[in-house]
Amino acid sequence: MKLKQTILAIAGVALAGSLQAATLDDVKAKGHVQCGVSQGLPGFSNTDDAGNWTGIDVDYCRAMAAAIFGDASKVKFTPLSAKERFTALSSGEIDVLSRNTTWTMTRDTQLGLNFAGVLYYDGQGMMVPRELGVTSAKELDGAAICVNTGTTTELNITDYFKSNGMSFELVAFEKSDEVVKAYDSGRCNVFTTDRSGVAAERLKLTNPNDHMVLPEIISKEPLGPVVRQGDDQWFNIAKWTLNAMINAEEMGVDSGNVADMMKSEDPSMQRLLGTSGDFGKEIGLENNWAANIIGMVGNYKEIYEKNVGPDTPLKLQRGVNALWKSGGILYAPPIR
Amino acid sequence: MTNQTSRDIAYLRTEDAPVLPPPVDSIGLIGWFKKNILSSMNDFSSFGAAVSSVFYAVLTFGLLYIGLSLLWGLFDFTVLSAVFNDPEGLKRGVCTTVAQGGVAENAVGACWPYVKAKWQLFVYGRYPAEELWRVDLVFIMLAVGILWLIWEKAPFRKWVGLFMLTAYPVIALILLGGGKADYEQSTVGFFLIAGALFYLAGVLGLRDKLGEVLLAFGGGVKVFGIALLVIGLVMLFLSFDYGLEKVATDRWGGLMLTLVVALTGIVASLPIGIVLALGRRSKLPLFRVLSVAYIEFWRGVPLISVLFMSSVMLPLFLPEGTDFDKLLRALIGVALFSSAYMAEVVRGGLQAISKGQYEGAQALGLNANQTNKMIILPQALKIVIPGIVNTFIGLFKDTTLVLIIGLFDLLGIIQNTFADANWATPTTSMTGYLVAGFIFWLFCFGMSRYSIFLEDKLHTGHKR
Numbered sequence: 001m002k003l004k005q006t007i008l009a010i011a012g013v014a015l016a017g018s019l020q021a022a023t024l025d026d027v028k029a030k031g032h033v034q035c036g037v038s039q040g041l042p043g044f045s046n047t048d049d050a051g052n053w054t055g056i057d058v059d060y061c062r063a064m065a066a067a068i069f070g071d072a073s074k075v076k077f078t079p080l081s082a083k084e085r086f087t088a089l090s091s092g093e094i095d096v097l098s099r100n101t102t103w104t105m106t107r108d109t110q111l112g113l114n115f116a117g118v119l120y121y122d123g124q125g126m127m128v129p130r131e132l133g134v135t136s137a138k139e140l141d142g143a144a145i146c147v148n149t150g151t152t153t154e155l156n157i158t159d160y161f162k163s164n165g166m167s168f169e170l171v172a173f174e175k176s177d178e179v180v181k182a183y184d185s186g187r188c189n190v191f192t193t194d195r196s197g198v199a200a201e202r203l204k205l206t207n208p209n210d211h212m213v214l215p216e217i218i219s220k221e222p223l224g225p226v227v228r229q230g231d232d233q234w235f236n237i238a239k240w241t242l243n244a245m246i247n248a249e250e251m252g253v254d255s256g257n258v259a260d261m262m263k264s265e266d267p268s269m270q271r272l273l274g275t276s277g278d279f280g281k282e283i284g285l286e287n288n289w290a291a292n293i294i295g296m297v298g299n300y301k302e303i304y305e306k307n308v309g310p311d312t313p314l315k316l317q318r319g320v321n322a323l324w325k326s327g328g329i330l331y332a333p334p335i336r
Numbered sequence: 337m338t339n340q341t342s343r344d345i346a347y348l349r350t351e352d353a354p355v356l357p358p359p360v361d362s363i364g365l366i367g368w369f370k371k372n373i374l375s376s377m378n379d380f381s382s383f384g385a386a387v388s389s390v391f392y393a394v395l396t397f398g399l400l401y402i403g404l405s406l407l408w409g410l411f412d413f414t415v416l417s418a419v420f421n422d423p424e425g426l427k428r429g430v431c432t433t434v435a436q437g438g439v440a441e442n443a444v445g446a447c448w449p450y451v452k453a454k455w456q457l458f459v460y461g462r463y464p465a466e467e468l469w470r471v472d473l474v475f476i477m478l479a480v481g482i483l484w485l486i487w488e489k490a491p492f493r494k495w496v497g498l499f500m501l502t503a504y505p506v507i508a509l510i511l512l513g514g515g516k517a518d519y520e521q522s523t524v525g526f527f528l529i530a531g532a533l534f535y536l537a538g539v540l541g542l543r544d545k546l547g548e549v550l551l552a553f554g555g556g557v558k559v560f561g562i563a564l565l566v567i568g569l570v571m572l573f574l575s576f577d578y579g580l581e582k583v584a585t586d587r588w589g590g591l592m593l594t595l596v597v598a599l600t601g602i603v604a605s606l607p608i609g610i611v612l613a614l615g616r617r618s619k620l621p622l623f624r625v626l627s628v629a630y631i632e633f634w635r636g637v638p639l640i641s642v643l644f645m646s647s648v649m650l651p652l653f654l655p656e657g658t659d660f661d662k663l664l665r666a667l668i669g670v671a672l673f674s675s676a677y678m679a680e681v682v683r684g685g686l687q688a689i690s691k692g693q694y695e696g697a698q699a700l701g702l703n704a705n706q707t708n709k710m711i712i713l714p715q716a717l718k719i720v721i722p723g724i725v726n727t728f729i730g731l732f733k734d735t736t737l738v739l740i741i742g743l744f745d746l747l748g749i750i751q752n753t754f755a756d757a758n759w760a761t762p763t764t765s766m767t768g769y770l771v772a773g774f775i776f777w778l779f780c781f782g783m784s785r786y787s788i789f790l791e792d793k794l795h796t797g798h799k800r
Contacts, residue, residue: 039742040755047752049453051462051589076586079742079752084648091651177754177765184762203428203760206443209435313428313437313757 023227023234024068024284027095032074035061036094039079042200043308043316044100044120044223053077057098059303060119060225062296064096064241067289072296082151086111089228096238097226100194102152107226116238118224120308121320121329123217124156125195127202130210132189137216141166144188146179148172156219157192180204194221199314236283244290246332247272248299250323255298258291271335279335290335300330413445413763414770422449431761438761446767450759457749458771461589467581470511471592477504478595486786501603506573512588512596514580519571527568534561555705585663589744591775593663597670597735597745602728604671609678610717614708616679617686627679634676640737642669647741666738674731681723685716718794725787729780747772 027033037045037057045055058077065075078094089097090112100122101107103115126137134140137160147154149172161168171188173179180201183191193201195217202208227238248254251269253261262273270276273294274287281287297303308316322328357363361370377393379385419440422430431447432438451458460471481500484490538558541550550557588596615627634642646665654660689712697707717724739748750768753759 039739039744039748040752042755042757042760046755046757047457047462048756048758049457050465051457076584078586079744081740081742084742087648087652091654093651175751177751181765200755200757200760203437203757204762204764205436206762207435208437313760 023095023231024237027068031069032076033061033065033068033096034076034078034094035064036078036080036085036088036097036099037061038099039081041100041197043196043312043314045077045079045098054307056120056303056307057100057225059297059307060098060242061096063245063293063303064237066292066296067237067241067244067285070286070288070292072292086113089113089226092228095227095234100223101226103222103224112229113226114229114235116225116227116235117242118222119242120196120223122194122196122221122223124153124192124219124221125198125217126214127183127191127198127211128189128214130212134214137214137218138164138166140168140190142168143190144169144171145190145192146171146173146183146188147192148176148179149174152219152221153193160218176201177204196308196314196316199308199316203313233284237285240283240290240335241293243332244272244293244335245298245300245303246323246330247335248290248294249301249330250325250332253294253299254302255295258295262291268334268336413766415445417442417445418448419444419446420448422452427453427758428761428764431759431763436762444761444763446770447759447761447763448767450753450761450764450767451771453759454750454753457590457753458746459591461593461744461749462587463589463592464581464583464587467514467583470514470580470583474508474511475592477508478599505600505603506570509570509574510578511580512583512592513574513585514582515574515576515578516580516582517571517574519575524568524571524575527564527571531561531564531566531568534558534564537561585661588663590749591746593738593743594732594735594745594747596663597667597738598728598732600667601670601674601731601735605674605678605727605731606724608671608675610682610713612675612679613682613686616683631676631679634673635680639670639673639734640740642673643737643741662741663743666741666743670731670735670738674727677727677730678724681720681727682716684723685718685720686712688719689716721787721791721794725783729783732780732783733776746775 035058037053037055040046041055041057043055045053045057048054061075061077062072066072068074078088080088080094080097080099085097085099085101086107088094096116097113098119100120101115102122103118107113108115126140128134128140140161143166145157145168147157147170154170154172157168158170169188171182173182176193176197179193180191181204182188184205191198191201191211195213198213202211202213205211225238225242227235251272253269253272258273261269262275264270264273264275267276271279273291274280274289278287280289283289286292298306304318304321305311308314310317318326318328320329322330324331358367361367373396377389377396379389419431424430426439427449429438430449431440431444433440433443456465456468460468463471481496481504484496485493485500490496534557537546537550538554538556538561540546541554541557544551612627612631615623616631618624618627643666646669647662650660650665693711693715694707697711702710735745736747738745739751744752750772754765754768
């Protein structure tokens, strides 16, 4: 921290915080994006055997670094607990929060934050033992339910059972590992968490085939990256990093063929990859910003399949996270 | 009676009866068993005795059964049904049954390939792989230093002790962090100059050159000056370029981080604690009130809230974008917190010293500092060795709380690896927790044994 910057920062605070420093300039000055991730969630942000961060949330941050610096490795990760995450963002400790955070109205409007879009459409699901013989969540009257304490999961399941006039018993634990152990040992009849979490925890069951996931999805959990309010340039970069990845999948560009596509005559492809127009310059980046994202990190399909897709242990189908053309709801505004 | 008469009596023996071996059932394993186990359960002389015998028999063999089956369960889990190798690199597959999506035929116990794959993370956290030799060097220096100090007959123990307490922490910080810290020159200069000034004022004050106030408080001013000088010097050393790659503290983790936090707390808490304990018993109201306020404040808040405040609240008060190292915040919090506990332990020792010791020291013409240094503290600290080590062990285990502020200590990084879907099996978490528990036990048990050794060595004249 240089002295001059310190004084500027103090002056900024003194002026009732009205002078928002341009995050992009700060990020360029320090040479990396500081990205807040979770302390460990399979497929979203976890460390591999060598200690490198992997996951879909992590790859989003790498994509931002690729867009800004043309180098996907110029990103540092701050693992945050659920309690810390918003303070860390509003205090400037991190530049972007990519931590499986559900986009809700309260968070978007009352915390001084902006959601840049939806990286993964999740929803709360339920898993039950097959021997219970139920096929729908509506038949679960009187069930004992294993949940994590203090999460929206707990609230959602309570709301769901109450609105359907069913009785239930909550068996709550602090850590998701304890929840799944309790479910596996028969302490409760229902295991509930976000669908992606159900897929991950199912790997830890003694007899995974004896359990089934019920069709009902009882809540909407659109998970997306978050930035501070009041810096539109940075907000735009966060939004369009995500949009570029989705558009790239739609247009069929991936890390393998991006070099060939640079020669494409298709005007919309030229706009995406920056061979025509000044779309990158307009948001403070180089014109080949999206080409860097696709070449260094990949399009949406690639990061999905690498981290949570059918070839990973999580084996999550695309479902609603498929493109709008393929029956999903992923739809990014065009670049033009 | 004479010898003559005694020899005449025919039924008196003239030589000793041969020494027979004790009965078979009173020696060896059987004897031990009869004496210690069976004796409480073979008395059927009355109804009451019989009931009690049966009760003890049921209790003994019941507990024995429980204990053995627990041990057997552990042995079965860790050895018999455990998976040791993963030659084909199947990861979770090798530790799961076919139904669970793997290749094992029966249910699997401990998944050791997982520990093997993650071992580097457990020990070094996310420290860059090509720089691991630096951490190893720090570990080796620590181990050699500690062994040297423990071994009574080693030469130059005094110098090694001095080295371990002064130069070693700085060298370790340089090796781990890589130096090149970008402190402002003005900050370093401020610490060095202010430290030197305070030190000079203290020295001159003690010689009665700067008036009454500094004559009375010269010692304290001098110590404060030294503390500032030390901080300045450490910052100066850390900012040189040693040709090492810089490794930011967010990449420190695992056992290494646990040791850094615990050792900092241990090394810092003893001296600060002694000063606070003396302050609390001081006759000067200012020192006493300050010490009491400090101790009661830090003992009044849980460590977890100290850490939480330092990580969540502090950044809100600091100017936006200020990057005040998270690890440093945790280290300061732990050191301040543990020194308050240490102060009360040491105060217990001070109170155990009789008034006669002070009076004797005064009669010899010793001043307050000399009395404390030569008479009181050596005795007081010896008495409270169990308490001090108790605090150290508690502190070592409390370091796991740093997970709450996003630092991955040994336990934190082990829990973090449970989130890796490539290794998710029903027994992964149990294996991980077993490893964590064993490593923590190893360190705490080691400290506890050394404390017993120290007590034995130092108990001159107090043995009952």
